[in-house]
Amino acid sequence: MAPPAPGLDPRSLLGLFLFRLLLLLPPTAGEGGQGPVPRVKYLAGDGRRALSLFHQKGLQDFDTLLLSADGGTLYVGVREAVLALDIRDPGVPQLKSMIPWPASDKKKRECAFKKNNETQCFNFIRVLVSLNATHLYACGTFAFSPACTFIELKDSHLLPISEDKVVEGKGQSPFDPTHKHTAVLVDGTLYSGTMNNFLGNEPILIRTLGPQPVLKTDTFLLWLQPDASFVAAIPSTQVVYFFFEETASEFEFFDKLRTSRVARVCKNDVGGERLLQKKWTTFLKAQLLCTEPGQLPFNVIRHAVLLPANFSSDQHVYAVFTSQWQIGGTRSSAVCAFSLKDIKRAFEGKYKELNKETSRWTTHGVPDDISPRPGSCSVGPSSDKALTFMKAHFLMDEQVVGTPLLVKSGVEYTRLAVEAAQDLDGHSHLVMYLGTSEFLAVPNSILELPCPHLSALASYHWGQGSAPAPRASSVVYNGSLLLVLRDGAGGLYQCWATENGFSYPVVSYWVDSQDQPLALAPDLAGIPRERVEAPLTRVGGGAALAAQRSYWPHFLTVTVLLALVLSGALILLLVAPLGALRGRGKVQGCGTLPPGEKAPLSREQHLPPPNDHRTAASSVGADSDHLGTEVV
Template sequence: MENRSLLSLSLALLSFLSPCLTALTPRVSFQMGSPGRHVTLFSSPDVSNTSTLLLSEDGDMLYVGARDAVLALDVSHKEAITLRSKLDWSPSEKDLEQCSMKGKKMANCPNFIRVLQFLNATHIYACGTFAYSPRCTYITSETLMMSMKPDEGRGRCPYDPYQRNTAIIVDGELYTGTVADYRGNRPVISRHLSEGRRVDLKLDDTLGWLEDPTFISSSFIPDEEKIYFFFSEVGREYDFIDKFIVSRVSQICMSDVGGQRTLQRRWTTFAKAQLLCQADNELPYNVIQDIDSLPPAEGAPADDTLFYGIFTSQWSVNSGRSAVCSFRLADIKSVFSGNYKVLNRDTLQWSTRVQEKVANPGECGLHNASDNALRFVKENFLADDSVRPVGRSVTVVSAEHSYTHLTVQRVQAANSRSYTVLFLLTDSGYLHKAVLLQSGAHIIEEVQVFEQPQPIKSLKLSTAKGMLYVGSSEGVVRVPTANCSFYWTCPQCILARDPFCGWDPNIRACVEASSSQASLGQDVDRGNVEEACNSVSFSHRARFSPNKLPAGELVSVSLNEVVRLQCPAASLLSQQLWERPNSRLSSDLYLHLEDGSLSFVATPATLGPYLCLSTENGYQQTVAIYHVQQRSGPVAQTPSSYNWPQNPPIATTEAGARLRPSAGPEGTETSQIETEPTPTSRDALRGRNVSLWEEEPKEAELRDRGPLQSARGPCYLKELVVVSVLLVLSLSLLITTLLYLFRQRCRSRTAPQARPPSRDSDRRTPADQEGLRGSQVLSKRNGQARGFACNGALTGSNGHLPNTPI
């Protein structure tokens, strides 16, 4: 319990120490069917689950293991994939009925081809699940016909069509990693099709050499004469409450024929070690998803063979992340030649103790060893040390994309340097092409290869043809590894940083690079456009010539209209910047939207030219120029010269905004800016959407031009709401003022006042005054001479309130 507490504490500390991840954003993205990326799809209504792929050596024929069928596809033509032949291989009605009686779903009872390997130059060895009763057969590669009756495939092919397995044929012998029973509880690494004095071998089931494994891949190293298996399993050496998954690499020797008395017909050279995909101060990525081998460069030793694998983590702190780690063959051999753990059969606990080595586990030739040595290697098959990644660091870490499959290729660039290119398949249906640089991984592009996530997928790379094949339930997709023709300018070709592509200055095109073309412009490491394209620099003042405006798109608007100017992104890694000559783009007048567009209200101060720049890796290029002017009434005259703000920044250009000589007033050449279309972000092909005009438009032409729909607001709703609110406020203020004045007037009229005696009253006699008072009292009693005051109270004829003494 104390060890578990310490482990939990250490995992918590590691989670806090994990560094922030750098977002891996593909530079260009292509949707399914985009004309900017040529992708060929093969599909047929009667063919499904085309998930097992086998490519011929010359790359002209692709054999596909599907459901109830084996296909031979002709892939020699670049424009299409054609079906040359098809072998139907399905269970009988009786087999399907027995499969259903076993409690299996009918959807899983067909024959799913899971093993497809070349046996020799003329035959293919194929195995299928065959209604949860595996079968294997020999198929003629030329005619795609069975050469013999299918036999039992137990231990060669899985029963469950969705259970992962691995198989490889070397020198006519089949080496497999799968399960050997119906329930999937007996994992086995075995050899089949042995002839002569060689016998078929498998693991000893009673030793627990494998703990609920998931087989991923297998690889043959000719110089070592060994087969390496990669899988994940439960790590029994760790005393955890929950099952801890670990990734493994195991090895067996091809020369192994089993022991004479001990380990008869069993492997004597089996050994396994942990693959640790982990960087310093980070939690490990412990679950392997896929792995591929990269042979050493020409002239390098076999120990330089690299294995690139995709790993995920079972820890919640790393949930959703994918990591790519590389392992060197020399490090794997070093771990296998070191110490081994000891298993206590009574407590089933692994420990490491210093002991005398009777034999070296994993060493070839142990089948001739003594019984004592074989018993030692039988008990000691787990290496004590773990295989660490190259450089003790993770090659790629992504929190945005969940990778499932990969393949790797070494590419020689125009400068004769070699670069490693990874092709990574995501669970969302995208293929990422990434080049590994000293600064980190750079994702050149992503291509959507299928729309729906597929349960079974595979990748097959043809380096000879430069093609990549993806197998899924929807069909087979072929993707060229290079897409150089998409970059139609030198800056775009250089900024792609694709080792497959380089800029040819002679034909002014981006072409596939080779070491023989030393004149190609290419900079994979830095992507420096100025040096690779020999571009010139010029200031903002040169963009708008004093004598003539540059070419651009005319936008006719009305005053007080909401204008929105679009700015196509050169790539997903670029940033858009707006400029205009006579004023700065104040945040009070202009709104920069997330998609890079610019929005503002058309006023006399906001009319005029606008320039959109795209900045990427220190390089600026012009992607759009607009001239906004008033539509109604007399056409506003565009000024012929502009003054830029002080200390303008410097921009470089070569083709994105290219200086083109044009005839000046006196026959001299002046510089005119010509904008080049650039690819957009997700669709990556909306680049040529800016219509250019060369000359200053005439006044009549400006009146005839319609408004740019993409640059106008849909209605005047915003202005209507503002005017309505102001009108309501004004009316409310006016009514309140009138009521206040009326109330003040009424108060002044109803307030009691000391009235001075008039001259008539002074002339009256005392008798007359007494009679006058009597008549007033009488009138009050009879209700005569009454009226309403301003506040609604009754008043007398004298203007005073009733009962008010005078």
């Protein structure tokens, strides 16, 4: 924009300033780019979709999934039960068998007394792995008293659990069903990352089952911060990698800075003989960095997977990240790829060391007098000197920098799966499947449910289940349904299109609420799960999911503009009188004061310097009340 021409009046300058201010204002939600668009899109109810919704009355919290080796059976851990589903038919999954595994009444009473929250005092299945062809291993919260058990299989059917097979599951399953966790079975050995106590402030990385000794992290040495949250465990040739996020202790920040980590333990670790007994002697961790130039980093990892090596010569870990900070009131997500070679190189570099005098972390080189290298997967126990070094040097100096493959604002990805697919020309392509989270909404806030108009010749209307949308708590604006979230507002909302006498649902939203649980809703019978979309996940462009409307940016914008307009008007009101006063104060030549104005009462206060002006006393009239001086 060209600079303003000289001689503009104050009103033009004010208008130009406001115009430039408007150019600097950030766009509101929904005005950003459309983002990634899929090449092929299947509408709700399309027969080309592979699977549909499985639901059964009384079952909820389908959280843990395990696919059988032959790919024909899906084992599912739900609240207080384990299911075996036949998924060979591309239609609706069929229930093959179901075994209950509830927490005992005694444990539920103890949990309700301690937590004062009966909604969490159940057995939520959190670990479900395959030991061999005849047994599964499962762990659950068991009403804040973790427990594990072996489940016998017979022709892919589940046999009942006997009480004598239930063992303590502390360190393998979280106490709280809301805590994140991870577990992976490698060569008959279970590696778990979870919370190890009732309060949820003691994270642990532990190895159980199998012939090797049980090992865990040292809580006293603070290898893990109290708020560490594990999201994935990936085995490699000699080590097992754990991906998690925690508060960064090596950075000084005005607020608690969260950071993503990758930790490594060796499979052949046997613990120390005198030092670090029954503790990991190979535990190391490094920082994961997922960022784009000129933007805040995506510092919170949500999930990570490893793509098999047949896709490329170098194996990569693909991870989903979100940001600790919200830009414009919305969250953003990114998918970053990390080379397994870069991860290995970070663990072979320099260490970080905490200076106890300054409480700052500094770089520490690799010690030359310790062999083999501390933290390496050497055969046999390490020396006491190496273990003493490992107790304080568990954080690596080098960061593992990832390559952003996808960055999107207004949506929060929580899970992903990746696979390689070939096109008709034989070229391999990376396919990512991304899952989003649900957000259960601020009461009495306004929820906007968009309705994409796929046909310009159709008429559209909204309905709640089989009934029309309630007029008392909703209104249609520009095709979208504006819903006031209050008691009774939960349920299924659909936008219907009618054309030539044929009606079909364009989009469906499930507004979750405690008074109408998802699994028990009769309105969802026969509706594929994919059609029930997360109500408060905001995406850009196209048929967007519902977004919780926030008027705070608009309020701030209007307030700032109003303040600027009032300030400009006040300036204009002051400019004109000041200009007139300045004109009257300028005396060109000799003369008397204008009629109607009185001369100053104090001569000393208004006399200019004697070198520049000449003064003369005025005649004193008969009226002694009038006294004045003239400035010549």
